[in-house]
Amino acid sequence: MASITVDRVSRIFPGGHAGVRDVSLEVADGELVVLVGPSGSGKSTLLRLIAGLESATSGRILIDGRDATNAPPQARDLAMVFQSYALYPHKTVRENLAFGLRMHRVAPREIDLRVQGVAESLQIGALLDRRPAQLSGGQRQRVALGRAIVREPKAFLFDEPLSNLDPALRLDTRAEIALLHRRLGATMIYVTHDQEEAMKLGQRIVILKDGRIEQAGPPLEIYRTPATLFAARFLGSPPMNIIDASLLEAGRRGVVGFRPQDVTLTEVERTGLAATVALVETVGSEQHVHLRLDADDTRVIAVAPPDRTIPVDSRVGLTLRRDRLHYFTP
Amino acid sequence: MAPHIWRCKIQGLTPGRGWLLILPALAAIALVAIAPMAWTVWESLHLHDLRMPWLGRPFIGIDNYVEALSDVRLRGAVLHTAGFVLLSVTVELLLGLVFALAMSRALRGRGLIRVIVLMSWAVPTVVAAMIWRFLFEGSAFNWFADPAAAWVPIVLADAWKMTPFVALLLLAGLESIDPSLYDAARMDGASDWRQFREITLPLLRPALLVAILFRALDAFRVFDVIYVLTGGGPGTSTEPISLYTFNTLLQHLRFGYGSALSVIIFAVTFALALLYIRVAGRTLLEERA
Amino acid sequence: MTRWTTRLAVGAIIITAFPLVWMVLASFTPESHLFESRALWRGPFVADHYRALFDERNFWIPIRNSLIVAAMTTALAVTLGGACAYALARMRFRGRYTILAFVLAVSMFPQISLVAPLYLLLREAGLINTYPGLVLPYLTFAMPLTIWLLVGYFRQLPPDVEEAAAMDGAGLTRTLVEIVAPLAWPGIATTAILTFVYCWNEFLFALSFTLGPERYTVPVAIALFRGQYQVPWGQILAAAVVATLPVIVLVVLFQRRITQGLTAGAVKG
Numbered sequence: 001m002a003s004i005t006v007d008r009v010s011r012i013f014p015g016g017h018a019g020v021r022d023v024s025l026e027v028a029d030g031e032l033v034v035l036v037g038p039s040g041s042g043k044s045t046l047l048r049l050i051a052g053l054e055s056a057t058s059g060r061i062l063i064d065g066r067d068a069t070n071a072p073p074q075a076r077d078l079a080m081v082f083q084s085y086a087l088y089p090h091k092t093v094r095e096n097l098a099f100g101l102r103m104h105r106v107a108p109r110e111i112d113l114r115v116q117g118v119a120e121s122l123q124i125g126a127l128l129d130r131r132p133a134q135l136s137g138g139q140r141q142r143v144a145l146g147r148a149i150v151r152e153p154k155a156f157l158f159d160e161p162l163s164n165l166d167p168a169l170r171l172d173t174r175a176e177i178a179l180l181h182r183r184l185g186a187t188m189i190y191v192t193h194d195q196e197e198a199m200k201l202g203q204r205i206v207i208l209k210d211g212r213i214e215q216a217g218p219p220l221e222i223y224r225t226p227a228t229l230f231a232a233r234f235l236g237s238p239p240m241n242i243i244d245a246s247l248l249e250a251g252r253r254g255v256v257g258f259r260p261q262d263v264t265l266t267e268v269e270r271t272g273l274a275a276t277v278a279l280v281e282t283v284g285s286e287q288h289v290h291l292r293l294d295a296d297d298t299r300v301i302a303v304a305p306p307d308r309t310i311p312v313d314s315r316v317g318l319t320l321r322r323d324r325l326h327y328f329t330p
Numbered sequence: 331m332a333p334h335i336w337r338c339k340i341q342g343l344t345p346g347r348g349w350l351l352i353l354p355a356l357a358a359i360a361l362v363a364i365a366p367m368a369w370t371v372w373e374s375l376h377l378h379d380l381r382m383p384w385l386g387r388p389f390i391g392i393d394n395y396v397e398a399l400s401d402v403r404l405r406g407a408v409l410h411t412a413g414f415v416l417l418s419v420t421v422e423l424l425l426g427l428v429f430a431l432a433m434s435r436a437l438r439g440r441g442l443i444r445v446i447v448l449m450s451w452a453v454p455t456v457v458a459a460m461i462w463r464f465l466f467e468g469s470a471f472n473w474f475a476d477p478a479a480a481w482v483p484i485v486l487a488d489a490w491k492m493t494p495f496v497a498l499l500l501l502a503g504l505e506s507i508d509p510s511l512y513d514a515a516r517m518d519g520a521s522d523w524r525q526f527r528e529i530t531l532p533l534l535r536p537a538l539l540v541a542i543l544f545r546a547l548d549a550f551r552v553f554d555v556i557y558v559l560t561g562g563g564p565g566t567s568t569e570p571i572s573l574y575t576f577n578t579l580l581q582h583l584r585f586g587y588g589s590a591l592s593v594i595i596f597a598v599t600f601a602l603a604l605l606y607i608r609v610a611g612r613t614l615l616e617e618r619a
Numbered sequence: 620m621t622r623w624t625t626r627l628a629v630g631a632i633i634i635t636a637f638p639l640v641w642m643v644l645a646s647f648t649p650e651s652h653l654f655e656s657r658a659l660w661r662g663p664f665v666a667d668h669y670r671a672l673f674d675e676r677n678f679w680i681p682i683r684n685s686l687i688v689a690a691m692t693t694a695l696a697v698t699l700g701g702a703c704a705y706a707l708a709r710m711r712f713r714g715r716y717t718i719l720a721f722v723l724a725v726s727m728f729p730q731i732s733l734v735a736p737l738y739l740l741l742r743e744a745g746l747i748n749t750y751p752g753l754v755l756p757y758l759t760f761a762m763p764l765t766i767w768l769l770v771g772y773f774r775q776l777p778p779d780v781e782e783a784a785a786m787d788g789a790g791l792t793r794t795l796v797e798i799v800a801p802l803a804w805p806g807i808a809t810t811a812i813l814t815f816v817y818c819w820n821e822f823l824f825a826l827s828f829t830l831g832p833e834r835y836t837v838p839v840a841i842a843l844f845r846g847q848y849q850v851p852w853g854q855i856l857a858a859a860v861v862a863t864l865p866v867i868v869l870v871v872l873f874q875r876r877i878t879q880g881l882t883a884g885a886v887k888g
Binding site for chain 3: 343345347348349351352354355356358359361362363364365366367369370373428429431432433435436442443444445446447448449450451452453454455456457458460461462464465467468490494497547551553554557558572575576579580585588589592593595596599600603
Binding site: 082 | 519
């Protein structure tokens with residue numbers, strides 16, 4: 001396993017659009033880092049730059065301390081799991097798994113052993129002689145995973161591998177990847193647009209926006225102390241509420257954010273912040289109350305306990321925790 | 331006549347009227363293609379020499395076919411045709427593949443390949459052959475007097491006109507290959523050559539087969555190009571089977587024998603066409619799967 | 620990677636264009652300088668060959684013949700084939716696919732195999748060396764072509780408008796003439812263009828079923844160019860330019876339509 005260093009890397013596409021702008025990142029040996037962000041944020045581009053599938057316009061990429069900036073993907077000894085799995089449709093599962101080993105001139109006996117071993121550990125041993133077209137989505141996913149594992153690479157790269165799976169399968173596979181990480185102690189860089197997935201998987205998350213790093217750190221740290229408005233709204237579901245700061249403190253500039261979980265609904269007279277209930281959604285374990293502030297009609301969401309009756313169109317007061325307020329000047 | 335089980339939403343289009351629309355076209359086809367083809371088979375069983383009308387048109391069974399078996403000139407024609415098919419298909423496929431590969435990587439200039447294909451499609455084969463004849467006339471060496479060398483301008487002229495099509499067919503095949511497969515192969519450590527051998531070629535196989543059969547079908551029936559470039563010469567050393575049949579019919583006026591030759595050509599074309607339909611049909615099904 | 624591909628692409632264009640350019644240049648070069656490559660590019664440029672072509676050889680005649688035959692065949696094939704294609708596209712009945720397969724099969728008949736019977740048939744009917752004597756044989760490829768193209772075209776034309784016309788009380792003929800024809804005009808135009816080009820370029824039947832310069836079509840006239848003492852290359856090339864010009868013009872004008880038509884399944888080469 002290896003460490004990966006991204007040093008001031010940029011990727012400007014012909015035509016001028018910048019996919020990645022001056023990004024620096026250190027991934028330690030054995031760490032699981034998640035790159036997350038909306039589409040167009042540059043997360044996939046960054047992953048492809050690390051893989052070598054695209055060339056950086058400037059900056060360096062180091063793998064295990066060695067400069068790999070100009071090395072082609074074939075020479076970087078990294079493995080990638082693609083969003084569409086990219087299984088070779090005309091080859092059997094066995095041949096798909098063996099392909100990378102063949103390219104690296106591993107001895108046939110060794111190939112057989114490794115393929116067999118990996119197939120069994122992923123429970124696809126019975127599928128070895130089938131073609132991808134004959135497999136289900138979940139099975140294909142495991143073959144894609146197996147193809148990466150069998151190569152025993154320096155690091156694993158995941159490009160939104162779960163987006164094509166249905167929700168139930170997604171949960172199971174995500175857990176499998178987490179377990180895999182623990183078992184192999186592998187360096188993994190994982191790209192997703194799903195903030196929940198990022199928080200659950202990553203030891204560290206890197207939030208990207210418009211080709212730059214918004215904030216990087218352990219998930220809980222970003223959740224509790226977001227550095228920017230974007231980071232604040234990105235993590236957490238339902239997203240953080242943002243209201244005009246002057247509503248809490250007269251004359252204060254900027255905005256203030258508070259999480260739906262940190263709002264308590266009380267009688268109107270008790271607080272200075274009044275709102276009307278617009279909609280109540282129940283998720284079973286809690287209720288999401290959509291409110292409109294009396295002051296400036298801003299939409300706010302509060303999370304309330306499941307058994308409380310909150311009539312629509314009723315007026316309520318919002319009580320906020322002082323220590324859970326985040327001020328931003330946009 | 332059994333009633334057809336049929337449906338049509340358009341009020342005015344009753345079965346009767348529908349057939350009224352269809353029949354004239356079918357009748358025309360029957361008149362100019364089906365009946366004549368059937369008639370050719372019948373004619374091939376007769377002796378019919380227009381130069382000797384006093385012999386009448388007696389039924390001679392398979393004698394024409396027996397004669398064909400020992401016809402040396404026919405053997406030559408078959409050889410020439412087979413050789414031409416092999417040579418031109420090979421050249422056009424190799425060149426076509428190279429150009430298709432180049433085109434698939436090109437970021438712009440797609441409009442250009444369209445123009446090239448259309449240009450070579452639009453130019454009459456006779457004109458193409460004439461140009462190439464002119465180009466070769468100018469050289470010191472007399473290409474057209476040498477039985478072997480005469481094939482060079484023939485294959486070149488055919489390749490010039492036909493390679494753009496083959497490239498177009500193969501380009502369509504190349505573009506249907508999922509590009510992320512190449513990414514995966516690069517990650518797996520495959521060099522450019524290995525990517526070509528392990529991914530491009532196998533996945534291009536259906537398109538290649540279709541292109542080969544399609545060109546073979548056409549090349550087997552070659553006429554215009556050779557007629558204009560060499561007239562089958564020197565002597566009959568570049569005469570393909572269609573030109574031999576043509577000469578038999580309209581030069582020697584031997585319609586009975588010429589019909590037998592026509593039937594042989596039809597049979598081979600039919601076999602190739604069946605093969606083509608099977609392969610093309612199967613690839614269409616494969617693509618859907 | 621992209622450098623060799625662009626070079627190759629440029630090379631392909633040059634190789635395709637070069638003989639055509641050479642042909643045009645040579646057609647304007649005096650006969651004596653024809654085989655000197657330098658003269659082709661530098662000049663002098665003369666129009667002698669074209670003058671001789673039209674004044675002395677009367678090349679108008681083959682042009683006229685080709686135009687008439689191609690136009691007549693196209694008109695006939697598009698009308699009959701169009702009607703047939705419409706019915707095949709709109710009606711659903713058991714024999715439908717058989718007819719279509721049948722039409723496809725006919726398009727694969729080798730032309731040479733039809734020369735013998737058609738020759739005797741035309742001779743019996745006294746149609747050798749006449750316009751109908753070419754139009755009828757041309758239907759052997761024109762009919763399958765128009766039917767195939769137009770069936771594909773009509774199939775993707777939504778029948779809603781025709782159904783609405785029926786609801787409004789329009790009979791079949793009126794629907795066809797006032798509703799279908801105008802709507803289908805792009806498809807019909809494409810089919811007509813393709814048919815016209817195939818007829819214009821056709822050689823074997825024209826060679827077999829015409830006897831003299833009065834009825835030769837353009838390809839035949841070019842192939843059978845006879846010079847008094849030597850081959851008149853200048854005039855032949857000028858004739859070649861004239862033969863190619865109409866189709867090139869059609870291609871330039873209707874580039875997109877033609878590509879659509881060709882890829883719709885009529886790639887016969």
